[in-house]
Amino acid sequence: MKIKQGGFSLLEILVAVAVLALSLGVLMRIFGGGARLSGLADNYARAVVIAESLLAAADLEIPLQPGETNGNVDETFHWTMRVSPYQNEEYVPFAENLPIAPYLVELRVNWEDGDEPRSFELTTLRLLSNQSRVSNF
8 A cells, every 4th residue: 555645746846936936026026116105205295395494484594586596405405496577467557666576486496316307396476675666766
């Protein structure tokens, strides 16, 4: 009488190891992608905070005048603030006689995510005094 021995054959073990390797590869990609997206979200959140704080400090610490101003925050983030007269399509009577004028303030924060450039931009309107118009009064 022949006795059967329990266990797995070599072929069954090789198939199980191959399935395990494929499963672990897929899981590593899923978790690696989640960590990358988490880092990207963190950089976007930092860019938003930087942009909001620079706009809040505008005209207090950074003089607001028509033109372009730029700077760096850390070694990662670079910002550019562009101030230009606001071009309104509607005519406002006596606007040229007012001591203030609306200006468009655009703030862009740039950074590198690996080899890919990223940016975040905020735009707002600010009322600035126009010195040339004020001296005419």
